[in-house]
Amino acid sequence: MQYNGLILDFGGVLTTRMITGPTFEKAEGLEPGAYSRALQEHPDGVRVYADLEVGRATQRQWNEVIGRILGVDPTDLMRRALSCLSPEPAIVQAARRAREAGIKVAMLSNSFGLEPYNPYRDLGLDQGFDVVILSELEQVRKPSPLIYQRTLDALGLSGPECVFVDDTAENLPPAEALGITTIHHDDPVLTAEQLDTFLSRR
Template sequence: MLEAVLFDMGGVIVSGPWEGFAVYERANGLPEGLIRRINSTDADSNAWARMERGEIGLEEFAAAFEAEAVALGYRVDGLAVLDGLGGELRPAVSEAVRRCSERLKTGLLTNNYAPMASSERSAEMVEVMGWFDVVVESSVVGVRKPDPAFYTMACEALGVEPLGCVFLDDLGVNLKPARAMGMTTIKVVDPDEALAELEAAVGFPLRG
């Protein structure tokens, strides 16, 4: 029986970072997809991964990230890349979070580089965050998706088993371990299609 719905943040509740990456690449004459390429090289030990686990600060990240870009033959500004990470809230998805929170346990599972202090969030986002029973942030717990320990932390905090969870993320690499643990997974490419899948999983309307 379904007990909990788990949501990713970027690319699910808000638009993903890929748009910001693309804007930076175009503005600086860089190849399309370069930043994703840098982040996929040594994906568990590169600068981005270490930053999201809270192992290095922003200045150390910038130096390491820029060195990784140079190794691929390009020059980037690590801090400028981070500046483009803000996403736009997706109202339909936030409404789905609200409706799920009324009937099921809810969790937010996000890889980030700094804790989401309420003082730095909009009133709308503060409201959305209030609908989650549990928030698991990589920068706080020192573990990041797709490490299975990250999902285990969320389940333990919610008091549920993976088999009782459905998890939405925009990256297949993050869904794979969750699925292996027994969770129902939904890859978010088109938000409306993903919400239709979620409605089928939970058995009640989330839209309209």
């Protein structure tokens, strides 16, 4: 199989692991687990995050809701919550090698919002891609098959021509249904090695 496209998730793939809660909680003086409960268990937190990802809520609204749930200052809260993220060198370099080899590279992300804090720009990951697909702008999120198809259309490639990397297992089957080869990301060095192996078949 010859691969002509590479599709990469943002948080936890192009960046370091999305284990932001403990660092954020310590910085804000919160009890352990408070942040994850606000996002995953509190009805208002679950709702506003889902709405943010598909453009029904703004990042400022997310800041206000999550700040209220946690009892912390909502000002620029998303920036503070993601402050421990940094680019993952092994994956960023693998993406660069792919582009240098003539492979089209896309970033596909369930969005964190773009204003007032743009995490893609802040981490220097808003450039260096042929295609950037953000769920907020598409008004549809992973794992909906539609967002994968839109990514393929933007790349001008078919599913079997592409490899997709994500650290969330549930995001992989809809891509596989379109013929995309998937990698469940866990270790950046191993993932980079897999990508180099797959993408050298040209």
